[in-house]
Amino acid sequence: MRQEAFTSVLDELNGSSADIEASAVISTDGLMMASLLPVGLDEDRVGAMSAAMLSLGGRIAKELSRGDLEQVLVKGEAGYVLMTSAGQDAVLSVIAKPQARLGLILLDVKRAAEAIKNAL
């Protein structure tokens, strides 16, 4: 099943680095398809926010001639949110710790996004 395939990709991603705290696969219109999020997070809102950010990110990338959108990165005092396109119809959202080594995480996320795209 597709959801199981997504969940196993997320499992592997979260296991790949202690700095990744949570991850989710979200449809481009903002619905949760699979998630390994901390309890207490409102999945509907996280999904909708990811979709809105990615859509706006895509628009600004086009407006400023940066081509198709690959990623949106948000950095707060307490860590990162990384939203990555996974094919035409899905977004991979990842939450990471503030001291995370971004280069390594980017590689893992890219691999996971590719796996999700192939499972769609």
Next chain:
Amino acid sequence: MDQCKLIFAGPVGVGKTTAVAALCHGRLLTTEEDASDVTRLHKDTTTVAFDYGVIDLDGGDRLHVYGLPGQKRFDFMWEILAKDSLGLILLLDNSRSSPCADLKFYVDAFRGFIEQTGLVVGVTRTDSHPLPVLDTYRASLAALGFKSCPVFEVDPRMRENVVMMVQALLYQLAPELAG
């Protein structure tokens, strides 16, 4: 007032994106994505952040217009976009199962905002669905505490219909501005 902003809200498929496009002569920024939820029953794509357009008013002022995403899960965008705007144009779809319940839902969601600003209601798809009549909406609005809110039958594809709602809102806020 030289730069001002207003927002369009209402359920999925009511015609918010259509209204913003008509108002801005099709020159708008949209954030449409393929729909995967029940929205698909109405249409193929849905607004996930906002529609945006800008028009020049007669007095030289610029009006920035935002269409909000319809689904409740995007209510954080409602809050962001309502901030500092002049008022709300609420579109309701006469072909939906209970448009007066939709009216109550959106009025309650935006109550704090519209009490400070202004509200105009436009009812769409009255061509195919003549009921409920506007007086039914007026009665619902009165029950919700907005007795003098203007209510129109509109087709959001017709620019003059959209302009009429904008003028009604501007007039409500400051009669001398509406021209």
